[in-house]
Amino acid sequence: MFDHIKTYYKCYEIAKNGILHVHTLLLLEDSLDPNTLIQLLHDHEEFQESIINYLNDIIIQNIDKYKSFNETTHENNGENNENIHPCTTRPINTNANNFHELFNKDIYKLMNLRNRHMCSLTCYKSNVDASKKFCKYGFLQTLVDKTHFDDDTKLLHIK
Numbered sequence: 001m002f003d004h005i006k007t008y009y010k011c012y013e014i015a016k017n018g019i020l021h022v023h024t025l026l027l028l029e030d031s032l033d034p035n036t037l038i039q040l041l042h043d044h045e046e047f048q049e050s051i052i053n054y055l056n057d058i059i060i061q062n063i064d065k066y067k068s069f070n071e072t073t074h075e076n077n078g079e080n081n082e083n084i085h086p087c088t089t090r091p092i093n094t095n096a097n098n099f100h101e102l103f104n105k106d107i108y109k110l111m112n113l114r115n116r117h118m119c120s121l122t123c124y125k126s127n128v129d130a131s132k133k134f135c136k137y138g139f140l141q142t143l144v145d146k147t148h149f150d151d152d153t154k155l156l157h158i159k
Contacts, residue, residue, distance in 0.1 A: 009025040041154075042149070048149050056158075063108055092106065123136055
């Protein structure tokens, strides 16, 4: 996939739920350095728009489009797995007539189970006033209506 990797960084972690995962950063040969990238984002509207379109295409922060796939019970490879975590079941048969429906159903379940912050006692334990519940991780966060680059802060705000 990547022909010329200049260097890389990997960090392995085990989440609280015991799932091993890795964070990886690849630096590619002949790629833009961060300062040049920031300058292009700041100075060139066409480049900025292409990056925003790319990010909007690959980053999904709204799972509503998957919700309709989960309103009725479906079977996955002949097993009723409504209460089973999708990672613990066999992969969906790609030749199944309803593959896309089953795939979207699994995406919805995974996003709800693992990619949604649910405040717990850990979030509140550092609050000085125990009667006030403020999440130490900053949730619930304000949603951004439109992906945009802020010229003042030099930050990219992703929808």
